Amino acid sequence: MDEFIRNAWYPLAWSRDISQSLTQRRILGQLVVLYRKASGTVVALDDACPHRLAPLSMGRLKDDNIECGYHGLTFDCSGQCIRIPGQPVIPPNARVRAYPIVENMGLAWIWMGDPALADPSKVFDLPQYHDANWSAVEGDALEIGCHYLNLADNLCDPAHVSFVHLSTLGNSASEDIPVHSEKQGDTFLTWRWILDAPAIPLFQKFGNFAGNVDRWHYYHYTPPCIAMVDFGSAPTGTGAPDGERSNSLQIFACHFITPVDAERCIDHWLFVKNFQTDEATTQAMIGQFRTAFDEDKTILEAIHLNEKEPRNTRPVRIAIDASPMRMRRAVDKIIETEKSFAQSGGANAA
Template sequence: MYPFTSDRPYIHNAWYIAAWADEIGRTPLERTIMDVPIVFYRTLAGGAVAMRGLCPHRNYPLGQARLDGDNIRCPYHGFTYAPTGQCVAIPAQTSIPRHFRHRTYPLVERGGLVWIWMGDADAADVAHMPELAEIGFDQPGWHVVPNGRTVVNARWSLIIDNVMDLSHVGFLHLTTIEAPDAGDARPEHGATDRIEVIRWMCDQKPDTPYYRHAFPDNRDLLDVEMGSVFHSPALVITYFKFYSAAARGPRRLLGMSNHLHGVTPESRGRSHDFSGVVRNVRPDAPEFDLWLRDAVNRTREEDVDALERIEPLVDRFGDARTELSGIGDVGPNRVRRRLNALLKAEEDASAPSDATP
């Protein structure tokens, strides 16, 4: 499946964002992830539950179900399931076979987000989660601006390509971010195994909209470090680090703004894109929150338009082996290779053994 050599469409053994925490409550929520319909709800104690979203009796959608305490009851024939997935009630039947169970999925709540593990439940380990504290989640002096979810009619890998190559900011977002220097900024790469792409934009005018809202009292030029960090198949962080201009003396870090790109596949050609900003710049400024939400939404519309133009073409014409690649593609191509390796590893693990017993 483009752009990978593996035909496997998804990497299952990773933590993906299923929802913002406040999306899940006592009313069942339906959401499709990796072609699987899932229903989410909260128990009376507040714990989040994720269960396959079709009743295993006659496939009625459990998003239309009713909650009975901590259990969920199908409104079609009344089959009822505990948060563990165990069937606990069938009308007119006193004995319920033990194997009458429904598939549930591991969940973790962190950073105001609910994360789901779609793969082997025995392999679900919180140690495999992205380092959210490093991004600023739940850290003193940092502020989270949740910005919802957008359904993009494009495969998940195209979204990752998009945010790992921010040279497009200097072309696609000229009237929103208004940072034309981003297109010509030469990418640098981190020296560790983590895939990070860095671009420096020096001597930036303080009246550029983002910089003006971040530092309304500043009248001096700024040096801005713009980067992308690949954390997992489900999460890329793009960031702005704001500095005093080195041309005016020793460069000082003034603050940082991290942009969340939570990429969760819905189907082969459709994805959930979770958005938010985590910043330590003006953390107590609600007017900055409002401006950021509006600015992010406008840039996201431009990204979505571009990705949805590409998606219907790549199955017909896309060939990663013959694509042109420039200096800006070093980071994105490293990510592609890592993702392809993860797909291949899961493919190999699921292949039947040829060994004779």
Template sequence: MYLRNAWYVAASENEIGDGLFPTTLLGEPVVLFRKADGQIKALEDACPHRKLPLSMGRLDGDQVECGYHGLTFDSEGTCTRAPTSARIPARAKVHSYPLQVRYGLVWLWMGDPALADPASLCEVPEWGDPLWGLSCGASMTVPCNYLYMTDNLLDPSHVAWVHQSSFGNAACASEPVTVTETANGVIVSRWMRNVEVAPFYAQFVTFAGPCDRLQHYEVQFPCQAIIKAVFTPAGTGHDDAPMHEEVFLMNSYNFMTPVDAHTTRYYWFQMRNFDPDNDAVSRRFDEDVQHAFAEDRAVLAAVHKGMLNPRTAPINLPSDAGPIKFRRELARRIALQSAEDQHASESLIASTAT
């Protein structure tokens, strides 16, 4: 179901305080905490004795004590104390997850720890650039499978109906899209020429009159999206030529973390090429984007519920070309990972037998 050899957002950095923070990723319970030096660590949220969540215990310095029989684990998952046993059982250990903190988010590697490469994290080239403003965004829980969210983020056309008062307008209804497969995912994009500026963006653009608008919807495996919005005076929109001096640029970074087959945790932030130090602009971005994403949430929750009904099969439209390509390649990668895991397991069994 999941591509495990990948980085997933477990929490916002500011969510991890002085205590134990439980969460779930890819169906696995995890507990996060800070050591005394501020470093964040992540362990399997289950004591190996009777699988009581460690998050129901307590943080003792840099160690986690189980709230059932006091088994205590260091930040790497090694048991350091077993009060009710004469010695520490050999199997008294819990899984420790490779972890990175970047862009204000806590990322966990959910697969083989030996393959955890920080260089494979999503790149945000504008991060820290003083010419770009940051809207810190937020997070929300969406009651749907994460693939319905990747579908949504590879579908520019939906804004014409779901986001009529914000990201969309009539211009977004029928303009054809270009679908491009990359080494890391799928891009769906289109230029819309000589159109009205959509409501959300109209409050920020500095030019008057119609625009050329680029919608760039990119989802990278397994479930990270970069949405680029370009608004430039009509007649000045080009892929290769220098940008107009009044061009509006917004790059929205979106991260979906599957909780389980029916629930997804959604994190995001936006970068913009204007008013980098204007807190009022950042607040408006945050409020309006939160409202628009709440519209998505309502639709996707209903889609998930509707797709569980087996009575009639769903149909696809031409606008589904990008999501279909993404799902097929992701399924291929998951199947390849499963085959590699099976081969490794069989090799281990064979070596043990001999």
């Protein structure tokens, strides 16, 4: 699997990590150079001078333009070469590709597909992120040595929590509870409720539940790169399963996935919660999530390596795979559609 959906807004980097200096990122197997203009706007270009292929990220920022570090060819923010030292004429192909970028939710999002289809209003947004009654906390850029769809599988799969995240996000009370799934628009929703059970370690630490709770895990995954896990707990019998959440602790854990190449992805994660915490508690919660997502990383990387091993048997599929399998078929179909669209001339055709 080394093909990617191209017409999508992908997370490229945390906004906090982008400044008026050149930096390199890899996404969908390609290298881009990234920087912020004096005005604050973010620029992303192919990271190779079309002359000798020196990485532009090794060059110099001159005003808002990049001067190549090898022979001084200079490119503006649109990727157009505007200077070739020693010669007055600039050949028409002396340009690099520039990618549309928008910033939202603390991240710069890049459009690697047909620029004519890049609609900034389509970038993912979670309204609560901007809501003063909620509290948003930025996490890390966690690199995982696996194909991004294996991480996507994991994010269509509440069942793994009972076995992978015993010290943080899950406990054994949920082991045998089946999951449900349905497709809602472009989103694959997978969920389950665990009723009248002890709170998970995270809420035992940071909640104040006296007794058992009703808890939910709703996994929303929208291909290719948006996952949002809505989970929370309320005292048992206070009506949470019927929609009454005023007594609940609720967290939206977002995972915005950067497919680096076929072997690696980056999980840009953050969470938005319906309760305030002091700084020390916030840091402790970040620590809990870091522990949990490192557990995912460990198992996903082991699986990635095992997938390259010789096999005696064919994979077994079980009930909880319904959602990831449906998701995989949808991704294949999107890629196929993009390809036929591109072959028929793309957005510029007809």
